Structure formats: C-alpha cells, structure tokens
Amino acid sequence: MEFETLQYLDEKGNLTEGYTPSVSDDVVLEAYKKMVVTRHVDERMLTLQRQGAITFSMSSLGEECCSVATAAALEKDDWVYPQYREVGVLFWRGFLVQDFVHQMFGDAEDLGKGRQMPNHFGCRELNVVTVSSPIATKIPHAAGCGYAMKLQKESNISAVFFGDGATSEGDFHAGINFAAVLEAPTLFFCRNNRYAISTGLENQFHSDGVAPKGEGYGVKTYKIDGNDFFAVFDTVREARKHCLEKGPVLIEAMTYRMGAHSTSDDPSVYRTKEEEEQWKDKDPLLRLRLYLEKQGIWSDSDEKKLWDEVKQEVTEAIRVAKETPKPELKSLVEDVYEEIPETLQRQYEELKMFFPEED
Ligand SMILES: Cc1ncc(C[n+]2csc(CCOP(=O)(O)OP(=O)(O)O)c2C)c(N)n1
Structure with a gap:
C-alpha cells in the first residue's frame, strides 16, 4: 500500500496552481514568527548545554512547521499530548519564552518545579499535557482523553504527536485501535523525521511508512509534506472536523530532523x-519566508527586525533564569501525597545533611 504525499507549497515558496489558502495572511505571518521563535530558542538552548549551563537539550530544528501549523489549525482548548519536539504548540498558544527557559533550567519558576528533564514541558492552562520520557506512552492517554470528551459530549478533540520510531511501540497500536473502535475524536500526528535516534526508516518498518498502519486500523489517514505550512494547516483542519463527526485520524507528516x-x-x-x-532547501522556515516575500508582506528588514527582537527576548529570559534559584529541596517530596509519608520524610532528612543551607 502506497500513499501520495500532499503538498501545496514548493521549495521556492510557490503554491500549487489552483490552490487557494484557506487561511489569512495574518495567520500565516503569525505562524512564521512562532516558527522563528521556536528555532532560535532551540539554537540557544543547544549552546547553553555546551556551556554547561543546562544539562540536556533537544530541538525541533527543521520540524517547526509540524507543531506550529497544527496548533494554528486546532482550537486553543483542544488537548495536546506532545512528544518533545512540539514546543511550537506552546508558543502558538501564548506560552512565554521565559517560562520555557525556566523549564530548561529546572529552576524555582519552572512550572514542573525542576522535576523533569529539560524539554519536558507542559502547561495545564494551555491544555498541553507534560511530556514524558517513555516514548509513545501518551498515545493511549490521548485516545482515552478523546473518548472521555466524546462521552461528555464536548466539542473538542485530543491531538497526540509522536515520531516514526514511536509507531514501533505497542502503545501506538493499542492507542490507535482503541480510538478507532470507540470512534474517539483523537488526532494521531506522526512527525516522520526519518530517524529514531540512529535508527533510519529502512530499519524501522517494511511498510511504506506509517500511513498504511492507519488504514490497517480503519482510521482515516493522510500523508502530507510536514514542512509545508498549508498542507499541514488544511489537513489538520479537515482532520479535526472528521474527528468530531466520525472518529480518529492519522496524519503522517514527512519531515527531517x-x-x-x-x-x-x-x-x-x-x-x-x-x-x-x-x-x-526543504527547510519549512525558508519556504514560508519565500512565500511571504512573494506576497509582498515580508522583507529582509522585517526578517532582521524579527530576529533581533527574538534574540533579545531569549537573551533576557536566559539572564533571568540564570539568576533564579533552584527549587527548594523540600519540593522533592511534596505534591504527591496530601501528607508527606514517613518514609519520604526520612529520606528528605537524610538528603538535607548534604545541603546544610536548606532548612
Ligand atoms: C519506551 C522507550 N524506549 C526507548 C527510549 C529511548 N529513546 C528516546 S527518544 C527515542 C527515539 C524516538 O524516535 P521517534 O519516535 O522517531 O522520535 P524523534 O526523536 O525522531 O522525534 C528513543 C529510542 C525511550 N525514551 N522510551
């Protein structure tokens, strides 16, 4: 079984003849700006890790369109379950660069109180569930969330992002089958970036990618160019409608890490x-920038101004995070139980001996 890859925007920034965008230039421009923010934040985090200021970093370099265009096409209160290359969703929904940088530092202002690895972001107010390290665990959660919303007759969907490698986990198969059988309004968005760490596609599946698996489970499936803003936006819009009316959708978005x-x-x-x-040449930012320039709504000077502003914002966020203290030691044993159990209290007392400055 083979699938055609849907594309509307070519590498030179031209739209397919006869295609008219379903979205206004303002939205496209806003999406481009969020992609630039995402890229620059990622670049700076990589440098900070090399300098030893943070312990670890992952980036969505080259895949920014998948997260930002999807977020733009979803409704803001749809539930999103990211893998870890989807910080663009948060930025689209208004998450501050400062909050992201606090998460990367795991400091006292981090919403997750420094309990997660860097890049394990999330935000309850923005309906974005916190990333968890074990690959694919969020896929059944998203299917369950979709089904719960269906039972409660809500008009939102859940959307879960994952990589090509994640589709080799049992959780992918359990989650998508559950959603298919129960017609849960869940969007399964696979960023096929051709690698799962060092495992290339040729060692990941024998099928033509991920799309045939969606068909196999009886799920409406699309294969699209994940670096094409218009292909991602239009497909997600259509998929969202399908989720609410008929049940789950799988999108395989072809991109590159x-x-x-x-x-x-x-x-x-x-x-x-x-x-x-x-x-x-297939870089999603480059393509969208060329498109915007061809529309006459973007120029070299706009580009420079945007980058200058973003750099300044990120520099300031890093300065603040560097001056922010680590979370209190006590926070390690809080928030799970209503009262701290004796065993944890004992461990905390023991740990405190190594941090005499903590009370
Ligand atoms: C269950 C599980 N197995 C292995 C790992 C180690 N691991 C972390 S990321 C990763 C690759 C995931 O690849 P993919 O799903 O394609 O996403 P990508 O990183 O390419 O975006 C692996 C194997 C893990 N975190 N969890």
Missing part, C-alpha cells in the same frame, strides 16, 4: 553530510 537527536547524540556516525545538505 535537521539537528542531532539530542545533545547526547552525534549524527555524523550514522548519516552523511550530503543527506543533510539535501534537506536544507
């Missing part, structure tokens, strides 16, 4: 420079 898997990875040992070069 332009950076390393994480700061603990070195892709030069498993892929070539030539391959990386080939994907540079």
Whole structure:
C-alpha cells in the first residue's frame, strides 16, 4: 500500500496552481514568527548545554512547521499530548519564552518545579499535557482523553504527536485501535523525521511508512509534506472536523530532523553530510519566508527586525533564569501525597545533611 504525499507549497515558496489558502495572511505571518521563535530558542538552548549551563537539550530544528501549523489549525482548548519536539504548540498558544527557559533550567519558576528533564514541558492552562520520557506512552492517554470528551459530549478533540520510531511501540497500536473502535475524536500526528535516534526508516518498518498502519486500523489517514505550512494547516483542519463527526485520524507528516537527536547524540556516525545538505532547501522556515516575500508582506528588514527582537527576548529570559534559584529541596517530596509519608520524610532528612543551607 502506497500513499501520495500532499503538498501545496514548493521549495521556492510557490503554491500549487489552483490552490487557494484557506487561511489569512495574518495567520500565516503569525505562524512564521512562532516558527522563528521556536528555532532560535532551540539554537540557544543547544549552546547553553555546551556551556554547561543546562544539562540536556533537544530541538525541533527543521520540524517547526509540524507543531506550529497544527496548533494554528486546532482550537486553543483542544488537548495536546506532545512528544518533545512540539514546543511550537506552546508558543502558538501564548506560552512565554521565559517560562520555557525556566523549564530548561529546572529552576524555582519552572512550572514542573525542576522535576523533569529539560524539554519536558507542559502547561495545564494551555491544555498541553507534560511530556514524558517513555516514548509513545501518551498515545493511549490521548485516545482515552478523546473518548472521555466524546462521552461528555464536548466539542473538542485530543491531538497526540509522536515520531516514526514511536509507531514501533505497542502503545501506538493499542492507542490507535482503541480510538478507532470507540470512534474517539483523537488526532494521531506522526512527525516522520526519518530517524529514531540512529535508527533510519529502512530499519524501522517494511511498510511504506506509517500511513498504511492507519488504514490497517480503519482510521482515516493522510500523508502530507510536514514542512509545508498549508498542507499541514488544511489537513489538520479537515482532520479535526472528521474527528468530531466520525472518529480518529492519522496524519503522517514527512519531515527531517535537521539537528542531532539530542545533545547526547552525534549524527555524523550514522548519516552523511550530503543527506543533510539535501534537506536544507526543504527547510519549512525558508519556504514560508519565500512565500511571504512573494506576497509582498515580508522583507529582509522585517526578517532582521524579527530576529533581533527574538534574540533579545531569549537573551533576557536566559539572564533571568540564570539568576533564579533552584527549587527548594523540600519540593522533592511534596505534591504527591496530601501528607508527606514517613518514609519520604526520612529520606528528605537524610538528603538535607548534604545541603546544610536548606532548612
Ligand atoms: C519506551 C522507550 N524506549 C526507548 C527510549 C529511548 N529513546 C528516546 S527518544 C527515542 C527515539 C524516538 O524516535 P521517534 O519516535 O522517531 O522520535 P524523534 O526523536 O525522531 O522525534 C528513543 C529510542 C525511550 N525514551 N522510551
């Protein structure tokens, strides 16, 4: 079974003949700005990790369109379950760069109180569930969330993001089958970025990617160019409608992980420079920028101004995070039980001996 890849925006920033965007230029421009924020924040976090200021970092370099265009097409109160390359969803929904940087530092102002690894963001107010490290665990959760909303006759959907590698986990199969059988309003969004750390697609599946698996479970399936804002936006809009009327949708968005898997990875040992070069022209930011320029609503000076503003905002956020204290030691044993159990209290007392400055 093979699928055509839907594309509306080519590498030169031209739209397919006869295609008219379903979305206003203002929305496209806003999405472009959020993609730039996402890219720059990621770049700065990689540098900070190399400087030893933070312990770890992952980026969505080259995949920003998947998260930002999807967020733009969803309703703001739809529930989102990210993997870890979807901070663009948060930025679209108004999350502050400062809050993201606090999370990366795991400091006292981090919404997660420093209990998670960097890049494990989430925000209850924005209906974005916190990332968890075990791959694919969020897929059944999202299916359950969708089904719960269906039972409660709500008019929202749940959307879960995952990589190509995640589809080899049992949780993917359990989650999508559950949603299919119960017609849960859940959008399964696979960022097929061609790698799961060092495992390339040829070692991941024997099928034509992920799309045939959706068909196999009886789920409406699309295969799209994930670096094309218009293909992602229109497909997610259509998928959202389908979710509410008929049940789940799987989108396989073809993209490329332009950076390393994480700061603990070195892709030069498993892929070539030539391959990386080939994907540079398909960069989703470049394509959208060319489009905006061709519409006459963006220029070199707008571009420079935007980057200057974003750089300043991120620099300031880093300065603040560097001056923010670590969470209190006591917070390690709080929030799980109404009263701290004796065993945890004992461990806390023991730990305190190593931090005499903490009371
Ligand atoms: C259950 C589980 N197995 C292995 C890992 C280690 N691990 C972290 S990320 C990753 C690759 C995931 O690849 P993919 O789903 O394609 O997403 P991508 O990183 O490419 O965005 C692996 C194997 C993990 N976190 N959880």
